[in-house]
Amino acid sequence: MEKIIEQIAHCIEFGKIDKNSPFPPDMKGQDGADELVKSALDSGIKPSEILSDGMIAAMEKVGNKFTQNKIFVPQMLMSAKAMSKAMLHIKPYFQDGSVQQKGTFVIGTVSGDLHDIGKNLVSMMVEGNGWNVVDLGVDVSAESFIETIKQYPGCFVGLSALLTTTMVSMEKIVGEIKAASPDTKIIIGGAPVNQEFCEKISADAYSPDPQGAVSSLNKLLAA
Amino acid sequence: MEKIIEQIAHCIEFGKIDKNSPFPPDMKGQDGADELVKSALDSGIKPSEILSDGMIAAMEKVGNKFTQNKIFVPQMLMSAKAMSKAMLHIKPYFQDGSVQQKGTFVIGTVSGDLHDIGKNLVSMMVEGNGWNVVDLGVDVSAESFIETIKQYPGCFVGLSALLTTTMVSMEKIVGEIKAASPDTKIIIGGAPVNQEFCEKISADAYSPDPQGAVSSLNKLLAA
Amino acid sequence: MKYRDLAIKNANDLIFGNTPHPVTTKRGLVIGGGRVYPELNFTLPSIEVSPDSKEQVIEHYRQITTGALERAKDLYSQGVVLELETVIEMTKYPDIGVGVVKTMNEICEEYYQKHQLPTEIRLTPNDLREFDRPPRQRTGAYLDPMMQLFEEGAKAGGNLLSIESTGGKEISDDALMMCNMTQFIFSQAVLGVRDMHFLWDKIADVAGKTGVLMGGDTACGFGNTAMVLAEKKYIPKIFAAVARVATVVRTLVAVEHGATGPDKDCGYEGPFLKAIAGIPISMEGKTAACAHLSPVGNIAAACCDLWSNESVQNIKLLAGFAPTVYLEQLEYDCRLMNQAVHKGHDACTQLQELMVNSDISYDPQALVLAPESVIEISKEIVKGNNYIEACVLGCLKSVEIIDKAYKQDKLTLNDMELTWIDMLRSELEAIPFNEEKFIDLVVPTLDQNKILLNEYGIT
Amino acid sequence: MKYRDLAIKNANDLIFGNTPHPVTTKRGLVIGGGRVYPELNFTLPSIEVSPDSKEQVIEHYRQITTGALERAKDLYSQGVVLELETVIEMTKYPDIGVGVVKTMNEICEEYYQKHQLPTEIRLTPNDLREFDRPPRQRTGAYLDPMMQLFEEGAKAGGNLLSIESTGGKEISDDALMMCNMTQFIFSQAVLGVRDMHFLWDKIADVAGKTGVLMGGDTACGFGNTAMVLAEKKYIPKIFAAVARVATVVRTLVAVEHGATGPDKDCGYEGPFLKAIAGIPISMEGKTAACAHLSPVGNIAAACCDLWSNESVQNIKLLAGFAPTVYLEQLEYDCRLMNQAVHKGHDACTQLQELMVNSDISYDPQALVLAPESVIEISKEIVKGNNYIEACVLGCLKSVEIIDKAYKQDKLTLNDMELTWIDMLRSELEAIPFNEEKFIDLVVPTLDQNKILLNEYGIT
Numbered sequence A, B: 001m002e003k004i005i006e007q008i009a010h011c012i013e014f015g016k017i018d019k020n021s022p023f024p025p026d027m028k029g030q031d032g033a034d035e036l037v038k039s040a041l042d043s044g045i046k047p048s049e050i051l052s053d054g055m056i057a058a059m060e061k062v063g064n065k066f067t068q069n070k071i072f073v074p075q076m077l078m079s080a081k082a083m084s085k086a087m088l089h090i091k092p093y094f095q096d097g098s099v100q101q102k103g104t105f106v107i108g109t110v111s112g113d114l115h116d117i118g119k120n121l122v123s124m125m126v127e128g129n130g131w132n133v134v135d136l137g138v139d140v141s142a143e144s145f146i147e148t149i150k151q152y153p154g155c156f157v158g159l160s161a162l163l164t165t166t167m168v169s170m171e172k173i174v175g176e177i178k179a180a181s182p183d184t185k186i187i188i189g190g191a192p193v194n195q196e197f198c199e200k201i202s203a204d205a206y207s208p209d210p211q212g213a214v215s216s217l218n219k220l221l222a223a
Numbered sequence C, D: 001m002k003y004r005d006l007a008i009k010n011a012n013d014l015i016f017g018n019t020p021h022p023v024t025t026k027r028g029l030v031i032g033g034g035r036v037y038p039e040l041n042f043t044l045p046s047i048e049v050s051p052d053s054k055e056q057v058i059e060h061y062r063q064i065t066t067g068a069l070e071r072a073k074d075l076y077s078q079g080v081v082l083e084l085e086t087v088i089e090m091t092k093y094p095d096i097g098v099g100v101v102k103t104m105n106e107i108c109e110e111y112y113q114k115h116q117l118p119t120e121i122r123l124t125p126n127d128l129r130e131f132d133r134p135p136r137q138r139t140g141a142y143l144d145p146m147m148q149l150f151e152e153g154a155k156a157g158g159n160l161l162s163i164e165s166t167g168g169k170e171i172s173d174d175a176l177m178m179c180n181m182t183q184f185i186f187s188q189a190v191l192g193v194r195d196m197h198f199l200w201d202k203i204a205d206v207a208g209k210t211g212v213l214m215g216g217d218t219a220c221g222f223g224n225t226a227m228v229l230a231e232k233k234y235i236p237k238i239f240a241a242v243a244r245v246a247t248v249v250r251t252l253v254a255v256e257h258g259a260t261g262p263d264k265d266c267g268y269e270g271p272f273l274k275a276i277a278g279i280p281i282s283m284e285g286k287t288a289a290c291a292h293l294s295p296v297g298n299i300a301a302a303c304c305d306l307w308s309n310e311s312v313q314n315i316k317l318l319a320g321f322a323p324t325v326y327l328e329q330l331e332y333d334c335r336l337m338n339q340a341v342h343k344g345h346d347a348c349t350q351l352q353e354l355m356v357n358s359d360i361s362y363d364p365q366a367l368v369l370a371p372e373s374v375i376e377i378s379k380e381i382v383k384g385n386n387y388i389e390a391c392v393l394g395c396l397k398s399v400e401i402i403d404k405a406y407k408q409d410k411l412t413l414n415d416m417e418l419t420w421i422d423m424l425r426s427e428l429e430a431i432p433f434n435e436e437k438f439i440d441l442v443v444p445t446l447d448q449n450k451i452l453l454n455e456y457g458i459t
């Protein structure tokens, strides 16, 4: 692997966004993900290689460290920010087809429910793993999901609910999405939800955490 | 009301079975339900009147006192015994039609479940309220219920379950009974069971206690 | 009656966390040796158990065990006992039960290796024999799979063998409902004792062969049934209190056969066994409210060595699955007691006094569990020349304690309860201590369809 | 900042069951006047709440209330507070919420008349205003139904008004996730404080009009969110501990507007409020494990006047419905504390010591709740010349306490945690006390799409 790709991976893993960013302290003043990705592209390295071997690989590491409680959320968020900034350079190559995104993930907290901390974490991790994420926010209605699905054919959907009362909305929304678009795969999560409930409401997957959401999505994609 | 009917009611209410029975102490040596019912019949009082105004009315009182925690189970059981003993004199009049029983109640604890204390209480209270009770015991299979239902056309069925695991048997048994005999009304009970579960498994009534079982049965009968 | 003297003679020494004969387990828990540990109990939610659903069943227990131990670790727990009390099918098809033990044991081992969290599995096969009606305690077909689960389960990691055996239950159920103390004592001191000898002989064999510990038995189906019935106001609390004491002798038989404790949680013979034999005990009280309501919420902890929640289904509460939630509650209860143990005997006595006074004036069932009552009653029990005498003497003492407390205005009793003091006393006094005579007295009063006396060696 | 001195100056006087200014309720509970009462919390299982399901919703609360009070009566309880914390639709359609209060109040009255069981309803409408995104705290349409529920609910029997208000939440959520203490303090000492003034002015109006008590507010959405995140190991415990302290000043504003307590359970500003203003407080710890896991299970009780379970769904456990089960658990916890209260101050101090030592060495969040820490921190808080200074001084003191305990080997902290001590201290030291300056410093760092500053009177 090219040295620079390793450096990119390092920046993403430790949340070094760009030259100016103060974190991590021991890299002060050095180039960050932003600069390094740009020069890697300039030096002719394939964008797909930068993305998968440098950026996504690093985010996977981050995800694993997070799952193993070896880093806190802010550190993960820093990595996610580094990832986003670097991604700006990769984006143009999506259009011309030289880089492929895994797919689009439409996520939101179901109607009646305003909890979004958990959902935000999930969306960040999924994004960091190479998905295009469309975050509809909180208190999202079935119509709004269905609208968005139309805009992103073949997308995957994530629903979050934190209240036992809004589990009922979740059930309804799954029903309405499946009625409108039977092939759309839906993954659900949130503290009161579990595998059993997932089966009961005929969603396609459940995961208790962001890292699990990523693997579920990858599985559904492969299936 | 005839004096003797009042006396019969008193004996049933306080569990005075017959002349020899030691309870209640203050009636020692006096005639009990057994003797009094016999002489009432001999003196030409209508058996239906003895049954409803004397015996069942007293048992209802007993049931209410029990529900209000004014007596303990052994006292209720004494009343039930006095009732049974007295009933022996009334039974012949069932055949000739001059007295009508409310109906037959087939009760049992569902397969896999051996708890019968609660079920026994229910069956005693129901019997005391003028029903013919067929107690199939514990660990009772669907087939056994269905067999018995055939023998007592128009009977009502009671299912008891005390284990969360045997709630599953209960659901099955309700299903099989309803398949074999769609018109049979089923009432369920037992600690882990509730109204919601009753609706879920399409049983006809749920009651948390024996007194409630009696009123549910009366309601189902009237319906 | 092997025990003729008390291991703990002084109420002041009957205290949580310490006992004369602590038990050290394979992974190093020292139960009764200066620390109270949580004993977590759990059961399946409403799902079908059968050989077909074995994997699903095991998955539940895997999740329960992982959730609980992860939380125990995060709470810096010094050790946990997990009780696996099987439901019928897990015993009937021992393969399922053994599979569950194995999985649980793997997880225990992992937490032990990785996080130095010592845990132990109490394996409690349910007593299948009652499935025959009338029960066939010795000759029935259910004995085999049950003993097989004991043996295979012990090999798979069930390091503490226990059971809630049911000898005498076919008589005791009705005796409780009719408040017939004579028959109840017959069910305990004659039928129960005889069955215990038979059964614990076999369990001792298994334990010897497999090198695991014998926890003990519990009269849950008797003492706790009485308590639940009293709690529902179906029978007098006084009757339940005395019935509770009547269960002690039959449970003591397990100790006579070599059970070292920790005795099981869900009857309250424990404190008496601890006083008599000095073994460590598991108890359950307020934090077992998930399993049944109780009049002895705090006092139950007064001399426990393990503190249990008795049972909770694996269902989701807001914070997470119920077993994890209860592990946390137990752990904090234990932390409080262990702070006192750490501070010294006086601190323990002071905390115990709060626990005891919290409950004793409200219910005779609590009163008989006060350390002073336990010692007084136990002293009477060991005076008995045989099990019947021991049982009756213990019961009479408990009636006396209740009577005295009531008269001294230390116990609340309503009028419905009151009449039972004299009734019970005279009923107890009429019981012959000679077993043959007692059998001759009681057998004719029993419904012969319900019991097979030869299954108890009575001819 | 109205309070410039402490009502309780000595850690030894900061104790459960007693406080300088007890509160007497309509049915005669004396909260903080020599007895700890349970405060039962509950919520619906997974059902739909809408005007159509009003009857079904009320039925749930009827069953919850009856089950709990029946058990309280059987346990000889001396009194219970029931908290009705509404879910969204019950506030959006105040008619539903009021219907529930009414039904609950009828049952309370019945138990009071028939069984002399004194109970009181705490009415806690959920703060609907956050439903607009960005929230419109002052001009949004949600304010009206919420205030209507306060007023109609107070008339229907909601005798203690409380809320978990959410001013500043649109900033604090991200601040917590990013562990940005500057922004978090801004959300509390600027936005929170401003919103509290606005809101509690209105609540005081309602209370005046209807003649009911103002319980108080709680920073649940801030302090407990931090705790839950730390418990999940998402953010450092140290951060959560300091964030917890940062919430005190905003909650104190309710007291400045006349809230007399009992303060609400689900944040832990209570102990500080009790020290500063002498009002009684509700707390939740181990027996709220049903609602969330916690590192402060025992210590949370150290100076409570009500003891709560925070929340449990109305689902069935083996013993009965979960709210009844938790009522029993709380009642026994309270009995234990009340035995100590009954025995005298020394007994209380001894029990408190066990509670405190149980938890303080494991987690900085527990450490800051120790009575000594609370007094030290509160002393700093009342030194502040404005809310920002008060908040920062309190936080700095808590960092110091944590640092000291760690260095003295009295607190376990892993390496991941350790680095935060210095980082937090220097971040706190950089915060200007002047509000205008603080606003100028922070506002440019905020995502302007998320907040409407004029909803806080900031122009």
Ligand code: B12
Pocket: A112, A113, A114, A115, A116, A117, A118, A119, A121, A122, A158, A159, A160, A161, A162, A163, A164, A165, A187, A188, A189, A190, A191, A192, A206, A207, A208, A209, A210, A212, A213, C318, C319, D043, D044, D085, D086, D087, D088, D125, D126, D127, D130, D164, D166, D169, D173, D220, D221, D222, D224, D225, D228, D229, D290, D291, D292, D293, D310, D311
């Ligand atoms: C923070 C919080 C709030 C904040 C929300 C802030 C925000 N912007 O999200 C505020 C204060 C606003 C709030 C409000 C309320 N809350 Co709230 N809240 C919490 C709290 C303390 C933490 C939730 C949280 O953020 N957890 C941390 C995150 C990271 O975990 P998470 O959400 O579970 O997400 C993880 C997983 O579930 C999963 N995940 C989540 N979503 C998804 C989606 C997919 C697709 C996948 C795969 C995975 C996944 O991954 C995440 C990361 O691991 C919980 C307590 C608790 N024990 O959880 C109560 C809690 C959820 N709230 C509760 C209640 C009752 C409320 C209110 C109704 C209170 C009221 N009366 O006002 C309101 C309702 C507002 C509304 N309409 O939604 C109750 C719910 C009870 C019930 N009946 O269901 C809880 C459990 C508290 C309690 N014990 O009573 N709350």
Ligand code: B12
Pocket: B112, B113, B114, B115, B116, B117, B118, B119, B121, B122, B158, B159, B160, B161, B162, B163, B164, B165, B187, B188, B189, B190, B191, B192, B206, B207, B208, B209, B210, B212, B213, C043, C044, C085, C086, C087, C088, C125, C126, C127, C130, C164, C166, C169, C173, C220, C221, C222, C224, C225, C228, C229, C290, C291, C292, C293, C310, C311, D318, D319
């Ligand atoms: C007594 C008892 C036993 C006795 C049973 C004696 C007998 N002949 O019935 C014995 C010891 C044998 C026993 C065994 C077991 N038990 Co058991 N037992 C109990 C106990 C302590 C009391 C039950 C009781 O009699 N209650 C009193 C009666 C009057 O109340 P009730 O049964 O609820 O009945 C009332 C109402 O429900 C209603 N009702 C009942 N039936 C019906 C029917 C109709 C139609 C209607 C309308 C109403 C109605 O009216 C009744 C009167 O009010 C409970 C604890 C508890 N909290 O309930 C555990 C309990 C039920 N048992 C339990 C368990 C686990 C078992 C065992 C599996 C233990 C084991 N591992 O061996 C075995 C299973 C045996 C089997 N296959 O059934 C658990 C169940 C947990 C679960 N997962 O579901 C409980 C809850 C104990 C616990 N907390 O863990 N048990």
